[in-house]
Amino acid sequence: MYQALPKFIHVKNSPIAGQGLFALEDIPKDINLGMSHIIIDESIIRTPLGGFVNHSDKPNCMRVQKDNRWNLVTIANILPGEELTLCYTMYKPKPRPVDLEDYGSYMKKVFKGE
Numbered sequence: 001m002y003q004a005l006p007k008f009i010h011v012k013n014s015p016i017a018g019q020g021l022f023a024l025e026d027i028p029k030d031i032n033l034g035m036s037h038i039i040i041d042e043s044i045i046r047t048p049l050g051g052f053v054n055h056s057d058k059p060n061c062m063r064v065q066k067d068n069r070w071n072l073v074t075i076a077n078i079l080p081g082e083e084l085t086l087c088y089t090m091y092k093p094k095p096r097p098v099d100l101e102d103y104g105s106y107m108k109k110v111f112k113g114e
Helices: 048-052 100-112
Strands: 009-013 019-023 032-040 043-046 061-066 069-074 083-086
Touching: 009 048, 019 048, 019 083, 032 048, 032 061, 043 048, 048 069, 069 083
Parallel strands: 061 083
Antiparallel strands: 009 019, 032 043, 032 069, 061 069
16 A cells, blocks of 8 residues: 555654654664655656655765665664755756666665665
């Protein structure tokens, strides 16, 4: 069954900008939170996860591409009430396939859900 956001994340007003994603419980480092963006015919479509994540120069998440999908992955332990953030390095990336071998065993584990 489709769920717009993981059950341990919710949207509320953000001190960074507008609204943002906030943890309802502890979220460990290296957790794949799900798809944030998908590229279809060279257009990037944001999911609710991608639409509400705010920018930070010291982010606690990163975007990882696999084929035409981008997933949001935690890069730090996140505490309840803490906002999930991402460093916006590009807003409209060009589609490119990603070989998971380039990310090493770390990314393989993330996409396998280990």
